[in-house]
Amino acid sequence: MSSAKLPPLPAILIANDLLTGDTVFYSGQGWTRHPGEAQIAEDEAASLGLEAAGQEAMRLNRVVDAYLVDVVLSAGGIPVPRHFRERFRLLGPTIRPDLGKQAEFPGLAAQAGQTR
Amino acid sequence: MYRYDEFDAAFVRDRVAQFSAQVERRLSGALTEDEFKPLRLQNGVYLQLHAYMLRIAIPYGTLSARQLRQLALIGERFDRGYGHFTTRQNLQFNWIQLKDVPEILSLLADVEMHAIQTSGNCIRNVTADQFAGVAADEIEDPRPVAELIRQWSTAHPEFSFLPRKFKIAVTGAEEDRAAVAVHDIGLRIVRHPETGETGYAVLVGGGLGRTPMVGKWVRDFLPKPHLLAYLEALMRVYNAEGRRDNKYKARVKILVHEIGIEAFRARVEAEFAQLDPQRIQADASEVERIARYFAPPAHADLPDNPPALRRARAANPDFDRWVEQNGFPHKVPGYQAVTLSLKGIGEAPGDISSAGMRLVADLADRYSFGEIRVTHAQNLVLPHIRQEDLHDLWQALAAGGLATANAGLITDIIACPGLDYCALATARSIPIAQALATRFAAPERQREIGPLAIKISGCINACGHHHVGHIGILGLEKRGEESYQITLGGDAGNASAIGEILGPGLVAGDVPDAIERLVAVYLAHRKPGEVFVESVRRLGIQPFKTAFNAEIRHDAA
Numbered sequence: 229m230s231s232a233k234l235p236p237l238p239a240i241l242i243a244n245d246l247l248t249g250d251t252v253f254y255s256g257q258g259w260t261r262h263p264g265e266a267q268i269a270e271d272e273a274a275s276l277g278l279e280a281a282g283q284e285a286m287r288l289n290r291v292v293d294a295y296l297v298d299v300v301l302s303a304g305g306i307p308v309p310r311h312f313r314e315r316f317r318l319l320g321p322t323i324r325p326d327l328g329k330q331a332e333f334p335g336l337a338a339q340a341g342q343t344r
Numbered sequence: 345m346y347r348y349d350e351f352d353a354a355f356v357r358d359r360v361a362q363f364s365a366q367v368e369r370r371l372s373g374a375l376t377e378d379e380f381k382p383l384r385l386q387n388g389v390y391l392q393l394h395a396y397m398l399r400i401a402i403p404y405g406t407l408s409a410r411q412l413r414q415l416a417l418i419g420e421r422f423d424r425g426y427g428h429f430t431t432r433q434n435l436q437f438n439w440i441q442l443k444d445v446p447e448i449l450s451l452l453a454d455v456e457m458h459a460i461q462t463s464g465n466c467i468r469n470v471t472a473d474q475f476a477g478v479a480a481d482e483i484e485d486p487r488p489v490a491e492l493i494r495q496w497s498t499a500h501p502e503f504s505f506l507p508r509k510f511k512i513a514v515t516g517a518e519e520d521r522a523a524v525a526v527h528d529i530g531l532r533i534v535r536h537p538e539t540g541e542t543g544y545a546v547l548v549g550g551g552l553g554r555t556p557m558v559g560k561w562v563r564d565f566l567p568k569p570h571l572l573a574y575l576e577a578l579m580r581v582y583n584a585e586g587r588r589d590n591k592y593k594a595r596v597k598i599l600v601h602e603i604g605i606e607a608f609r610a611r612v613e614a615e616f617a618q619l620d621p622q623r624i625q626a627d628a629s630e631v632e633r634i635a636r637y638f639a640p641p642a643h644a645d646l647p648d649n650p651p652a653l654r655r656a657r658a659a660n661p662d663f664d665r666w667v668e669q670n671g672f673p674h675k676v677p678g679y680q681a682v683t684l685s686l687k688g689i690g691e692a693p694g695d696i697s698s699a700g701m702r703l704v705a706d707l708a709d710r711y712s713f714g715e716i717r718v719t720h721a722q723n724l725v726l727p728h729i730r731q732e733d734l735h736d737l738w739q740a741l742a743a744g745g746l747a748t749a750n751a752g753l754i755t756d757i758i759a760c761p762g763l764d765y766c767a768l769a770t771a772r773s774i775p776i777a778q779a780l781a782t783r784f785a786a787p788e789r790q791r792e793i794g795p796l797a798i799k800i801s802g803c804i805n806a807c808g809h810h811h812v813g814h815i816g817i818l819g820l821e822k823r824g825e826e827s828y829q830i831t832l833g834g835d836a837g838n839a840s841a842i843g844e845i846l847g848p849g850l851v852a853g854d855v856p857d858a859i860e861r862l863v864a865v866y867l868a869h870r871k872p873g874e875v876f877v878e879s880v881r882r883l884g885i886q887p888f889k890t891a892f893n894a895e896i897r898h899d900a901a
């Protein structure tokens with residue numbers, strides 16, 4: 229596989245859970261709902277590894293729409309996507325702080341350096 | 345209201361069973377995502393940013409109290425206790441789990457509802473004037489014909505794999521409140537100038553999205569019994585000649601634009617001449633059966649403007665303002681239709697909680713023959729209120745936060761879900777609506793500005809109708825930031841028009857000031873009685889453009 233399509237590093241693997249539709253992250257062992265547990269690829273080899281894990285999980289019908297997202301590690305230790313779209317996905321709707329991961333994991337937004 | 349007959353009921357139940365089996369096969373891995381996606385879309389299931397979304401059809405925007413209560417229950421049990429009404433008069437739930445969809449569809453079927461044809465390249469849910477059967481300016485109730493089209497188009501084998509989605513809107517009134525000119529087909533019920541007979545005027549090729557167009561007249565007068573044959577002819581021309589090579593050029597508006605309305609009309613008429621209208625049109629008895637469901641409810645004999653109403657209005661300025669702003673004239677004396685604004689200041693346009701849905705359902709039962717309407721402006725309507733009950737109704741609504749007196753005003757903003765939910769979005773729309781509503785919240789200010797429709801979409805697909813907003817706002821991405829493009833002079837009504845772009849895109853924080861500047865031009869130049877969009881038409885775009893661009897920080901955009 230060519231690395232031309234790979235995003236800049238570091239990167240994480242993000243997807244939707246097939247059963248629930250929930251946004252999930254690849255942890256290295258499996259899929260987690262907490263972005264702080266996402267495995268972070270620091271080099272191209274790791275990034276290719278993540279991509280392969282995504283393909284495999286889609287083939288096994290565990291998740292849908294898996295892809296790599298480039299991130300910056302926040303001071304609180306959360307890989308925060310560089311693009312605003314993926315940042316919204318990480319936390320939940322910006323207009324409903326009472327819903328989504330930002331509500332489910334108290335402190336997540338602050339750890340990610342995203343004030344709402 | 346329309347009630348399912350045994351065929352409708354069996355059809356919907358069969359579909360629930362079929363889709364349940366498909367979900368099971370997807371979950372077991374027997375179907376891949378590529379195989380499953382078109383199937384789920386045919387049943388209204390999308391994948392958004394945070395979860396699956398289920399889009400539920402509300403044909404021509406008519407709901408019963410019982411149906412709304414069921415939606416409240418589904419919202420509570422399977423979602424996060426709320427739903428979102430859309431510009432297509434549908435309801436979307438944003439937090440659905442795939443494994444729950446079969447059970448939800450079954451609960452919907454219990455109240456004669458479904459999610460069929462809310463997605464995919466078929467003839468979609470037919471939309472109509474929210475004041476159908478009520479409006480004083482109505483020639484005829486458009487819902488019987490909307491229902492007829494729904495039955496004819498549902499799972500029609502010839503039209504289930506069109507080049508692209510196909511949307512039909514109908515109005516029976518003089519004022520177009522259904523935005524018929526921006527649909528693939530717009531139907532207006534009209535009276536023949538000589539015979540007085542009612543029939544249809546047919547518009548074709550309207551649409552929004554990345555290539556917005558106002559529909560063109562293809563027939564001035566179509567006799568009623570010819571309707572389905574004529575639609576069939578039109579759909580055949582589109583099905584055969586519409587482009588399939590490029591999905592952005594696949595809508596009928598592109599075909600009409602490319603070959604011209606004259607050529608398009610000639611082809612439709614040639615196809616129509618081959619068809620036997622009598623064979624295609626439903627039996628008169630079936631048309632009659634459908635029409636009976638929409639017979640007006642048993643209105644009482646009441647005087648207009650009763651003393652109780654006059655006294656309450658005189659005593660309570662807030663109530664008076666609500667009646668003035670959200671009331672709509674009813675064709676029956678002593679009654680009124682009212683708009684329940686889902687645009688409370690600072691709220692997400694079109695969102696309503698399950699508790700709110702139950703309140704509206706109960707009030708509909710108590711005061712409005714159990715009937716509710718959904719508007720394309722993302723509000724609800726109680727269509728049949730006794731004027732003498734208006735004050736009691738208002739108090740009950742106010743207690744539930746549903747009595748905002750802003751129907752048609754600057755804070756009655758249309759906004760699509762945008763990047764807070766939608767996977768296709770390039771920017772958020774709801775926070776822009778909230779910021780604008782908050783900026784213009786003062787009731788006196790809103791009243792002074794008068795009717796002004798702001799419409800916001802979170803991407804070029806234009807689900808939020810921004811092209812036809814008096815002020816339209818389109819969320820885009822520019823250099824890694826959300827950026828908002830402002831248009832002016834769009835209109836969704838009788839004078840339909842597509843808005844013109846005013847200048848460079850703005851960052852979110854600069855949008856309210858820019859809208860202020862446009863409003864200031866209007867207030868400074870309007871003639872007595874002239875509403876915003878009329879001033880824009882008279883003055884042209886230039887003075888607004890100048891004011892708009894006066895203070896733009898180009899470096900920020």
Ligand code: HEM
Pocket residue numbers: 390391392397429430431432436508511550551552553554555595759760761766767768805806807808809
């Ligand atoms: C997951 C959410 C949604 C998706 C994937 C979606 C997709 C699309 C797409 C691709 C188009 C462009 C069609 C074209 O240009 O040919 C479109 C248009 C449109 N959609 Fe949506 N949409 C979504 C939500 C909504 C919502 C929430 C509403 C109502 C508020 C809505 C109402 C419309 C309308 C009115 C149009 C423009 C009319 C036209 O078809 O030309 N959609 N949508």
Ligand code: SF4
Pocket residue numbers: 760761762763766767768769770801802803804805806807808
């Ligand atoms: S306009 Fe774009 S962002 Fe808004 S709902 Fe439609 S597809 Fe989503």
